[in-house]
Amino acid sequence: MYRSLRPIIIKEFRQIRRDPTSLGMLLILPAALIVLVGYALNFDVKHVPLVIFDQSKTSTSRAFLDKFKQTELFNYRFDVTGYNEIDGHFTNGRAKVAIVIPTNFAEDLLVGRDVRVQILVDGSDANTGAQAIGNAARITADYSTRLVVSAFERMGRQYYQPIDFQPRIWFNPDLLSNQFLLPGLIGFILVLTAVISTSMTVVREKERGTMEQIMVSPLRPRDVILGKTIPYMLIGLVEATAILVLGYVLFDIQVKGSILLLYAGIFTILLGSLGQGLLVSTVTDSQQVAFMISVFSSLLPSFLLSGFVFPVSSMPIVLQILSNLAVNKFFLVLVRGIMLKGVGFSSVWPQFVYMIVFAAVMLGVSTKRMQKRTL
Amino acid sequence: MNEYAIEVHDLTKKFGAFTAVDRVNFNVKRGDIFGFLGANGAGKSTTIRMLCGLLQSTSGTASVGGYDINTQPELVKFNIGYMSQRFSLYDDLTVEQNIRFYGGVYGLRNNRLRDRMDWVLKMADLKGRESSLTRTLSGGWKQRLALGCAILHEPKILFLDEPTGGVDPISRRNFWELINRLSTEGITVLVTTHFLDEAEYCNSIILINAGKLIAGGTPSQLKREHIKDPILEVASSNVVEALEVIRVQPWAIETSVFGTKLHVLVKDEEEGKVSIRQTLSANGIQTQSIQRIVPSLEDVFLYLLDKETARAS
Known part of the structure; x- marks a missing residue:
């Protein structure tokens, strides 16, 4: 199994290393977003x-x-x-x-x-x-x-207040919005980069004709898909780690819950996003079109509909229903729960179930479509 | 062992209502260079893609290297090499990395991979350029590297889909010498092309038009069988005007321009020569020479295609 995947994985990493734009997108974009969101996208109204x-x-x-x-x-x-x-x-x-x-x-x-x-x-x-x-x-x-x-x-009298209002804020005592936004940013960045890079890497091969060359080889479509997605899964995990480290160093954002559970969540959302990228690549043979579809299908839902910035509960009912299509909505609940509140699996299992269903549908449909196209 | 490396029976491919390949039958002998000719869109690539397992056929059967393309596509894939006109290489990888990748895809490792890489580098004349990026190579080099990658695993059957598109004439000749060498080593080569001069390199050719097979045989057979009437090559002061005045004459069966000269198919050599001279001088065109020539494949195919079009309409 690994023997047939190995050449594709090695080749994929070589290509990523040689391509400064994709490398930039995968590493610099997340760093820039963290700094921007952490410092600039600030809902604390001051000054x-x-x-x-x-x-x-x-x-x-x-x-x-x-x-x-x-x-x-x-x-x-x-x-x-x-x-x-x-x-x-x-x-x-x-x-x-x-x-x-x-x-x-x-x-x-x-x-x-x-x-x-x-x-x-x-x-x-x-x-x-x-x-x-x-x-x-x-x-x-x-x-x-x-x-x-x-x-x-x-007047020599004691003043007293009938009701003493004493707010105490849990989980984020200083009500810093970056404590709330940065964990959400992980999902946003992962979905965006995974969908774009997966769809682009497949469509690029279709455009250059190398996909056809691979398809006449004895490699099965399943091997090709795995070989092409494993590198991006690894990059996604590295990216997530970089975001967590940067968030800790720059904004003192800590993971209160289980790191392992957090990574299980990250792995699951990456799986779904890679599947979504593959699905996009079965729809078109042009890199430009693939890029547009990827951006629209990942950026808009995971930014606007997920509750990353705008709370889902204050959306009109139609959008609230639509928001269920954004896998990031579920990941957000999970990541905020684990990072800010330190909750365990018992409170985030519904999110896991949803994300696994999402990944299964995406990967299943795209594998089906790919086999149909090449045979 | 079967005498044929490839056997095709009634192979058909439909895309919706459009029939791209219509009940095609042919056999390819082991070790032959088999030419597959036709205009762009005639169905050559579709046929080759079905034989390679890239495309499912609508109906009909075919066996490649003894394996059925519909029921044993995996076995077919192990035994064939495929190269398309796009020279499917990774531009952003080096020559060596490309070879290693395709070697890995076919499961070549260690000594075998090293030996085959050495062979490809020698064959493609790329020794010393192992670490050049593929995008810096010229068309001819890319073409030979693509060929090398397609036959790294030493397949018995090689499919070449328009392999000489976009390379210069000298590279084209070198490439055909390579193909000849492979064929003498016992590899069966099926090649599509629309360069008719290249068809002369083939042991056997078929012509396909609008998805249908319209002729087949060795190049000399085709020339002998289909054109029995003499072809006269006419050099004149104005080839375009000459074409206009001769093509409307009832005795000119077939008229076409070849470079600066005119080829005219007539019933009788001597009568034809006289008629051509008279017609040209009557129209103020100077005749420089007229001589009978052996028909080229191009003459044959233009003749066949014209006949086919006339029959269809």
Whole structure:
């Protein structure tokens, strides 16, 4: 068995080594994606540019505004002197949030009248806008509580809070989005590179006529398929390891659960993706077409439908049903469970079942189609 | 042992409603160079692909090296070599890596692989270029390397599908010398080509048109049997005009241009010569020479194809 696979495996590795583009895609793309996603694709809204319209201009208002200037949630840019200036800053993007302090801020506070502080938010970026409002509300509430506490103290009474809200966050206590995104990225990268490289390596041989030459040899289609996919399986495993190591070194992302179970999951999703690549290669004889189909059939579902970035539960019902076609959706649950929560096989077996079914269908259909074409 | 290396009975291939190969019958003797001729799309490659086990036949049977192509395709594959006009080599691998790969595919190892690699390098004149990338080789070299890779496992039967496409004339001649040598060593060669001069190298040829076999035999048989009337080669001052005026004459059975000369098939040599001179001078064309020639295979095939087309319509 191994004897008939060996020449193909050796040849495949030689070709991969000689082809800088495929090598680049297999190794540099994942590294670049990790760095990009880890640093840039960040849903933690920080350093939102802020302008201040302080009509009160008192030490009281400055003390309040200092809370906004000291936090890294906002990035204090300018003081403005009118609404039209705020409009200008919002329009050309120099600011996304503006705080307007009324003229009688200090006086009203002193006599205990309600004070209205206005917060204007640029809502064109919905996510940033919503989070900025939340952050501003929290800062203001904190400051109000402090004022109440000191007022009570001045009156010689003890302040007490009827409900003490104490959030404690499990698994990712700092709510860092890269802790959540990077494990998901493993599936995305593996699916993308495995589908593209497998389909391309088969179609390239068809285009050059070497597939025909192999098919007139005594090698069985099964040997050819195995010989061509084993190298990419190994590369996929190396890739996954590289992502795990980089994630640990750069972002301190650790695997809380069993490494072995994690690799079993990685192996299973790779199997399905290699099968998907083979299936693409039976549909077309042109490298360009194969590349397009591979990208569409792997990138879109595993990025948009899988819950990698956008939660599946908030999709319209049709897309939620469609999302079951994205093998990465199941892998994501598995990888996040094992890496962030440290869960065992008992909680991820349904995901394994799905991924094994996916792999069996992909490999089965493509082997069938391949045999039919060549005979 | 059977006298024939390849036997084909009523072999047919249909792609949907289109019949690419229509009940073809022929036998190839052991050690022969067997030419398979026809225009592009006539069904040559389809036939060869069925015989190699690359394509399932729709109906009919064939045996290659004594094995049935429909029921024993694996055994057929062990006993044949196949080379196509695409010179199926890996451009991004070296000469040696290509040989090692194809050797490995056929299960060659150690001493045997070393011996055969040595043989191929010598045969293809690639000694000293083992570590050159295949894409840097010229067409002739690639062609010989592809041939070498196809016969690494010393098959008894060799299929060549348009093996001389895209190489220069000198490489083409060298290649045919190689094929001749293989045939003297007892290898049966089935070769498709649309270069009719190459057909002269073959012991036996068949002509296929629109999926149907229309003639077969040795080159000299075909020339003798099909063209009994004399062919006159006419050199004139204007070959194109000469063709126009002669082809419409009732005594000219068949007229075609060969290079700068005209070949005219007539009923009688002397009468024909007189008629040609008269017709040309009547049209102001100067006749330089007229002589009777032995028909080439090209004459024969153009004649046969014309007859076939006339019959079909």
